[in-house]
Amino acid sequence: MVTLRSHTREKARRSTWAFLPPEIRRMILEEISRQRRWSCASTVCKEWHAIVATKNLNRLELNGASAEGLSKIILQRHLVRQIYLNIELPAYTCPQCRGFASSSEHGKLAKDALRKLSKALAAWEPTHHITLELNAYSPNDTDHCFKNHLYGFKHENDGDLLEKQEAWDDQRHGWVKGKQVRLPTTGAIQQLFSTVISGVQGERPQKVPAVKGVVIRRQMRRKIDRLALPKLLKQFPNLESINYEPWRVLFHQPDLLDSSCERCDQMLQDGLPKWPKHVRSVTIFEDFNEQIMEAIRSGIDPTISSTSMQIENGRRTRYGLGEAFAVKSRHLEHLSVSFMIDARDFFTSCKTLSDWPRLRSLVLTTPLMTKGPQHRMSDFLVKAGQVAQKMQRLKSLVIWHCSHDEASAVIFLKNKRSRRNVHGSATLTWRGTRDFDFSEEVVETWQQVVCTCNSHRGYVGQCDSHQLLCRIERVEGEIISHGDAIHHLRLPDGVIDPTSLRQIRQEGILQREARAVEAEPVDGSGEDP
Template identity: 45%
Template sequence: MVTLRSSTRQRAQRSSNNIHSSTREITKHASWDFLPQDIRRLILEIVSRQEGWGSAASVCKEWQDFIATKNFGRLELNQSNVHGLSKIVRQRNLIRHIYLNVELPTYTCRCCDSSFTVKIAEAATVRTCSRKLFSILSTWGLDYRITLELNVYSPSDQCHWFKNHLFGFDHEDGDDFTMDLKLLHDPRHGWEHGKQVSAPHTAAILHLFTPFTKDGLMSPNYYAEVPAIKKLIIRRQMRRRIPPDALQVLLERLPQLETITYEPWYVLSNSERRSHEIGTRAILLQLPQSVRSITIFEDFNKHIMKSVRYDSWRYTNTVFNLDTRRVYSNLSCDLANEFVLRSLDLEHLSVPFMINSQHFFEACRAPSTWPRLRSLILTTRIMTKGNHGEIMDEVVAAAAAAEKMPLLETLAIWYCSGKKACATIFHRNQGPMARWSTLTWRGTEELEFSELAVEKWQNVVGDQTLLVKYEKVDGGDIDSHGDAVHHLQLPEGVIDPRSLAQIRKEGKLQKEAWAVVPVNS
């Protein structure tokens, strides 16, 4: 037994009080409110990636608000749940992005090798679903800033010939997807022991890129105007084609649209290509005046083009345009002129492959000024196929146009072909303290700017110092045009980042699939 003297007891009491005080202080300083805002945000981001994280909303008001913002910030809707959007009232102000992902019925092997237009019932599904969405959103006010993303797919799209093509399915992001491809054995669709030994038939390709019809999909009387939609996205994962006249009807119902990101697939048929270019020109003439940013990335797949080339003899009544070099017609020149006129009111324009930058800059010679344009991204095959003089002529023409664009921050002219990829990129630093701008040649081919080209771009930047840079790209790293975009370090806005990741992944998957046996169908 231990007996404490009075002085000892007093010291012990003081010690005990100090311990309790320290404990309270530690508890206080370890509380959620004491943590810095950036740490709290990091914790919430980590929690939000865990399964069942929605139940964490009960922790405190801040967690509840964060989780509500996450839940409602991006809504994915389809034909089975689009009606539920009308019931969201209190959280409506949290909604920023609506992804309308319409699922079409599955199809059998008998259908996967037959080309046809979208069935009336399937088009009706898309029309009914999108019409309902527009009806609901038409009641929302002008103050809402909604991004609308559209997609149409069938679960069968990836089950037949196109197993290593990406459609935005959740399972595509996992490692299991890549491993499953290496074990594939489906001889009927050209796959043997993880290798694609025969190419898809042309009919299967045309089936995948089945076009809608205007009457089946869109009609002005079907759709309400939606001022709340400020941005429209149609990404390359949507293989089914929306004809320009149907897209025009859709755009007419978005009177306050500001941004368009559209990634259509290259039209293979010559006759359809012609109507596509005429229709695109009509769209530009009718775009809402509120539009300030246009990105149109006309995607393609070299394996699909090869497959159609080998199989085109079956289609004696159809002339296919299978040249990835993009031979531009007179209609393409007219389309470039239309883009020039429309760009007078734009802040951003990116149109890879659809038009030739040569035609664009020729049209820019007219006495005009681009008072808003900050970013311009174009392509021309001269960048990889032309000689030094031809490339310099294009760089000088670009500088002449840039002198009429007082707010221009970025201009890029680029191209890729096979393992070749080259770009001329101009970047101007803005602000009162900005003292320099850059003119960069970046590519797999070596080149030096001519004195005239440097002089013309120096005129663009005025008193700023123009830094001229040359950077080499390894052609061995380029398996697709997506790799070209990445390694050329093209400016933001050339393509949706998720689409770019898809193209790059497809390029690697398809290279591996054809590694042993070449396309020979």
């Protein structure tokens, strides 16, 4: 009988949680912590708390009202890595969705939320390394014209979005049986893209030394005034990385706030030198939407002939802004600017600069990649290579562009050092929907980026230890949106946030299927190459 009891106790012991190997227990807890409504499991025991609480506090999602609660977190501050401040704006009715938003009311809500957050985080030590993501939205943004745009709502991940779209029937907002039969009005666009953070002078915000990264993704349709951006960033004296994805919206009314891309570019150009000096990584992706630009053009009064009222088909870049980013890049380790500047302006202005002691990766765009003839492309790549020779620590350089269903990229990568590196010490790849061949001058120029062993002798060629491998790769996948272009070009990390990329690709499919009549596509850039 004793033997049976002993056997029973031993069997029970083997079936307990404590009997499982630590590695298995950790795998189970890691899986549990990813499930919804399991946050309370952190109170079971210290072992559970160590893993589940870490997951709970790793990313905090706050709104304007709950931002003050950060001050109550004291002992567990070291677990917090990301803070997502999601500012909820008032809902608006159908008549309002055709009019202009109250920027003063929205601005007050955003200002109050940021003030509460800054006050709560001011006491946090610089060692906490917080990444702050900002967003502003109205809970019924999807109820009006822009139903098939993605805003980061949790329900967007539930079910088939295309199947849901087919059931939409809202004639008031231009939707009939899943098709968008009427474009949004300019007023509706302005409602969605209203300014929520302006550059109006006010009280001096508190410094927040714990914030090391700022993220503003494209799902935030509301705008931050370009004058306000450097003031916002100045709150974070230890800021190291910026991921900024503003929207390009070309309004035709000259009296509207931020109605001119040129004016916005000038404000950003003036503000760049004021960004925190510790910033080492900058990623800017200027998003755009063909449907929105088409809607704005269709809303122009045809009787008005003033040039200030014309809508450009695409983006006119500003040389001064490209020059400002070139100067800024000398102090960065990573710079990626897509669509906001032209790579030709960047490299032209680099001729007067001496060296880049920190820069490791660079990503730029130019319409020349999809429109320019081969000889102009070759001349440009030679100039880019000559500048790259002054970037001593450069590991990656990407120049790309997309237009309609075309996409092309030149990708330079230095391979990691290896004793058996049979593929050369660097690669120069052309990847795109159009044909291209590297000229001899292009290859020689980029070979000198890889190796300067014989440059002092006036000799150009490949040495045995530093070789450049050139590749030509054809892209065959379907390109519906600029998100598809990034995907099929297999651009390296650091061009756009992965969540934003997924949203752009999904929106491209949804909006193509929603077109009642096939519209003429809008180009991603307005200038001829």
